[in-house]
Amino acid sequence: xxxxxxxxxxxxxxxxxxxxxxxxxxxxxxxxxxxxxxxxxxxxxxxxxxxxxxxxxxxxxxxxxxxxxxxxxxxxxxxxxxxxxxxxxxxxxxxxxxxxxxxxxxxxx
Amino acid sequence: xxxxxxxxxxxxxxxxxxxxxxxxxxxxxxxxxxxxxxxxxxxxxxxxxxxxxxxxxxxxxxxxxxxxxxxxxxxxxxxxxxxxxxxxxxxxxxxxxxxxxxxxxxxxxxxxxxxxx
Numbered sequence: 667x668x669x670x671x672x673x674x675x676x677x678x679x680x681x682x683x684x685x686x687x688x689x690x691x692x693x694x695x696x697x698x699x700x701x702x703x704x705x706x707x708x709x710x711x712x713x714x715x716x717x718x719x720x721x722x723x724x725x726x727x728x729x730x731x732x733x734x735x736x737x738x739x740x741x742x743x744x745x746x747x748x749x750x751x752x753x754x755x756x757x758x759x760x761x762x763x764x765x766x767x768x769x770x771x772x773x774x775x
Numbered sequence: 776x777x778x779x780x781x782x783x784x785x786x787x788x789x790x791x792x793x794x795x796x797x798x799x800x801x802x803x804x805x806x807x808x809x810x811x812x813x814x815x816x817x818x819x820x821x822x823x824x825x826x827x828x829x830x831x832x833x834x835x836x837x838x839x840x841x842x843x844x845x846x847x848x849x850x851x852x853x854x855x856x857x858x859x860x861x862x863x864x865x866x867x868x869x870x871x872x873x874x875x876x877x878x879x880x881x882x883x884x885x886x887x888x889x890x891x892x
Binding site: 696697699701707708709710711713714715716752754756763765766767768 | 816
């Protein structure tokens with residue numbers, strides 16, 4: 667049973683395309699995190715959401731608590747955006763921390 | 776810019792040996808975390824640490840694991856008797872306040888790749 671499901675698993679885009687990565691979860695949550703894992707393995711926190719929408723540069727993250735769904739959008743994608751994007755949630759009943767399997771994004775010049 | 780550091784970057788050990796993975800969190804952060812990622816699999820939460828004690832731990836974090844903050848800067852993960860299945864990348868992270876309730880983002884270290892032979 668996967669508490670966090672991401673789609674697509676793999677995504678290839680041309681430079682400049684608008685990209686959407688989806689995350690659905692099945693548990694009640696306190697917060698949802700979007701993480702970026704570089705090809706070398708390092709992890710960077712992109713967003714932390716408990717409601718609404720956040721924007722940072724070309725990245726936008728939204729969450730719909732009622733539908734238990736979040737999306738990560740990348741506008742004007744660039745080859746340096748190539749990475750694995752991971753959705754992770756903290757459950758609202760204590761010791762629950764669930765990670766998605768990640769979406770592998772490749773942006774071609 | 777402050778960052779989380781981890782040492783060593785790669786540790787190779789024999790099955791049954793003890794290993795200690797070290798992390799230096801960002802200096803004003805109060806919450807510390809360990810995660811692991813087995814090759815090709817998803818990241819898994821191991822343990823969180825606050826005020827010199829464990830605040831949350833997962834089912835993975837059994838008696839062979841322990842964490843410690845031996846001084847004001849280091850945060851360590853000890854695996855007492857390593858097994859083959861402990862081979863993974865281990866990430867340390869820190870945050871100013873409890874990140875999983877949405878108060879703060881976490882800052883991750885570069886990871887330690889543990890290989891158990």
